[in-house]
Amino acid sequence: MTETAVVVGGGLAGIAAALRLADAGRQVVLLESRPRLGGAAFSFRRGELSIDNGQHVFLRCCDSYRWLLQRLGAEDQIVLQRRLDIPVLRGDGRSARLSRLPGIPAPAHLSGALLRYSLLSPSDRLRAVRGALALRRLDPGDPELDDRRLGDFLREHGQNAATISALWAIIATATLNLSPDDASLALAAKVFRTGLLDNAAAADVGYSAVPLGEVHSVAARRALDAAGVEVLLGHRVQSIEPGATVHAHGRSGVRTWDTDTVVLAIPPEAALASTPALAQTSVARAAGLGAAPIVNVHVVYDRTVTELAFAAAVDSPVQWFFDRTAASGLQRGQYLAITVSAADDFVDVPSQTLIRRFVAGLSQLLPDAADAEVVDAFVTRERRATFRQAAGTAVMRPGCRSGLAGIWLAGSWTATGWPDTMESAVRSAITATDDALGLPSSRRGQVLAA
Ligand SMILES: Cc1cc2nc3c(=O)[nH]c(=O)nc-3n(C[C@H](O)[C@H](O)[C@H](O)COP(=O)(O)OP(=O)(O)OC[C@H]3O[C@@H](n4cnc5c(N)ncnc54)[C@H](O)[C@@H]3O)c2cc1C
Numbered sequence: 001m002t003e004t005a006v007v008v009g010g011g012l013a014g015i016a017a018a019l020r021l022a023d024a025g026r027q028v029v030l031l032e033s034r035p036r037l038g039g040a041a042f043s044f045r046r047g048e049l050s051i052d053n054g055q056h057v058f059l060r061c062c063d064s065y066r067w068l069l070q071r072l073g074a075e076d077q078i079v080l081q082r083r084l085d086i087p088v089l090r091g092d093g094r095s096a097r098l099s100r101l102p103g104i105p106a107p108a109h110l111s112g113a114l115l116r117y118s119l120l121s122p123s124d125r126l127r128a129v130r131g132a133l134a135l136r137r138l139d140p141g142d143p144e145l146d147d148r149r150l151g152d153f154l155r156e157h158g159q160n161a162a163t164i165s166a167l168w169a170i171i172a173t174a175t176l177n178l179s180p181d182d183a184s185l186a187l188a189a190k191v192f193r194t195g196l197l198d199n200a201a202a203a204d205v206g207y208s209a210v211p212l213g214e215v216h217s218v219a220a221r222r223a224l225d226a227a228g229v230e231v232l233l234g235h236r237v238q239s240i241e242p243g244a245t246v247h248a249h250g251r252s253g254v255r256t257w258d259t260d261t262v263v264l265a266i267p268p269e270a271a272l273a274s275t276p277a278l279a280q281t282s283v284a285r286a287a288g289l290g291a292a293p294i295v296n297v298h299v300v301y302d303r304t305v306t307e308l309a310f311a312a313a314v315d316s317p318v319q320w321f322f323d324r325t326a327a328s329g330l331q332r333g334q335y336l337a338i339t340v341s342a343a344d345d346f347v348d349v350p351s352q353t354l355i356r357r358f359v360a361g362l363s364q365l366l367p368d369a370a371d372a373e374v375v376d377a378f379v380t381r382e383r384r385a386t387f388r389q390a391a392g393t394a395v396m397r398p399g400c401r402s403g404l405a406g407i408w409l410a411g412s413w414t415a416t417g418w419p420d421t422m423e424s425a426v427r428s429a430i431t432a433t434d435d436a437l438g439l440p441s442s443r444r445g446q447v448l449a450a
C-alpha cells in the first residue's frame with residue numbers, strides 16, 4: 001500500500017480535492033484523461049482568440065469556489081460585482097435592471113429591485129414580490145420539495161406567464177439549466193434563497209476576466225505543482241479494484257497504485273465504467289440523472305455594439321450574452337458570447353441556422369448590432385453540460401462515501417444540495433477530502449492551511 005492518495009479527474013472537484021489532500025500533508029497524484037485540467041469549464045484557441053466552451057458565472061455566495069480561486073492565486077483574474085446589477089433587455093427595445101441598492105438588508109433589497117423592475121406592470125411587480133416571499137419560506141433541505149417542480153410552485157403562488165418569463169425564468173433557467181416547468185423545486189429554493197433572498201450581497205455576479213483555461217488549467221497547474229501534487233495528464237483510469245488498486249493508461253503504458261485513498265472526481269457514468277463494483281452501490285442510481293445541454297453562439301462584430309459587460313434578455317431567443325472581447329484577446333471590434341441554457345431545442349440545429357437566428361436576436365436587443373458587420377460567428381455545444389436537474393433527482397445523488405473501502409466520490413453531481421455548478425464541484429471535494437482525512441466535525445468544511 002502506498003502513502004499516495006489518488007485523485008481521478010482534473011475538473012474543479014479533482015483540482016480542489018488534490019489541493020486539500022496535499023495541504024493536509026498527503027502525497028497526491030492527480031490523473032486526468034484529457035491533455036488539460038479544468039474539466040467541463042475550459043477554453044480553446046480559435047485563430048488568435050481564446051474562447052470559453054461556455055460562459056461560467058458564479059455568485060458572491062459561492063464560498064467554496066471563491067476559496068478555490070484564492071487557493072489558485074486567481075482572484076485578480078475574476079470580476080465580482082460590488083453590487084448585484086443585471087441589465088435585462090427586451091426585444092421591443094425596452095430594458096430594466098435587476099439591481100440592489102446599498103445598505104438595504106435582505107429580503108428588502110430584492111423587494112426594492114422588484115418594485116422598480118419596469119419590464120413588469122406595477123401589479124405584476126407586487127405579484128413578483130409575493131412570489132419572492134413564498135420562495136423565501138421554503139426550506140431547500142426539505143426532501144419533499146425535490147418531488148415538486150418550480151413552475152407548479154410559482155403558479156400556485158400567484159405567478160403568471162409575465163412574471164415567470166420576465167423574471168423567474170431568467171435566473172432559474174440559467175442556474176438550473178432546465179425550464180421552471182421541469183426544474184426541481186428544492187434546487188430552485190437553494191438558488192433563490194442562498195443566492196438571492198437570504199443575504200443582500202449573495203447574488204453579486206462574478207465571472208472570469210480572462211479565458212477560463214487561464215484559471216482552471218494554467219493557474220490550477222501552477223498551484224498543484226507548488227503543492228507537490230504529481231499531475232498526470234492524458235492518463236485515463238481504466239479500472240479500480242476495491243481496496244484500492246488503481247490502473248491508469250497513459251502514453252507510456254499502464255501505471256498502478258495501491259492506496260488507501262482514492263477520490264473519484266469524475267461523472268457517474270465514468271465512475272461506474274472504471275469501478276464496476278460501484279454498480280452495487282448508490283452510484284448506480286446516479287446513472288439515471290441524465291444530462292441537459294448548453295449551447296453558446298459566439299458572434300464577433302467589426303465594431304463595438306454595446307457598452308454592457310453582460311445582459312439577460314426576455315422575449316428573445318437570446319437568454320444571456322457576455323462581452324468577451326478583452327478576455328478573448330480580440331484587438332478590434334467586439335465579441336459577444338450568447339448563452340442558451342436548457343438548450344434541448346437548439347442542440348441539434350445546424351450552426352448556420354442558429355447563427356442567423358441569434359444574430360437577428362442580438363440585432364433586436366442592441367440597435368447598434370443591426371448596423372454592424374459580423375466578421376465571425378460560430379457555435380459551441382455541450383450536450384452533457386449538467387445533469388438534468390429535474391424534480392425527483394435528489395435521491396439519485398450519492399454522498400461522498402462510495403460504499404467501497406478507500407474510495408470517495410466527488411463531483412458537482414454528488415449530494416451537495418447545490419445545483420450542478422462550479423460551487424457544487426468544489427464543495428463536493430471539500431466534503432470528500434474532509435471525510436477521507438478523517439477530520440473531526442469541528443474542522444470539516446474549513447480551509448486547510450496551505
Ligand atoms: C457550457 C457550460 C456552461 C456552464 N455554466 C456554468 C456556470 O455559469 N456556472 C457554474 O457554476 N457552472 C456552470 N457549468 C457547470 C460546471 O462547469 C460544472 O458543474 C463543473 O465544472 C463540474 O466540475 P467537476 O469537477 O465536478 O466535473 P468535470 O468538470 O466533468 O470533471 C471531470 C474530469 O474527469 C475526467 N475524467 C473522466 N473520466 C476519467 C477517467 N476514467 N480517468 C481520468 N479522468 C477522467 C474528465 O476528462 C474531466 O476533466 C457549466 C457547464 C458547461 C459545460
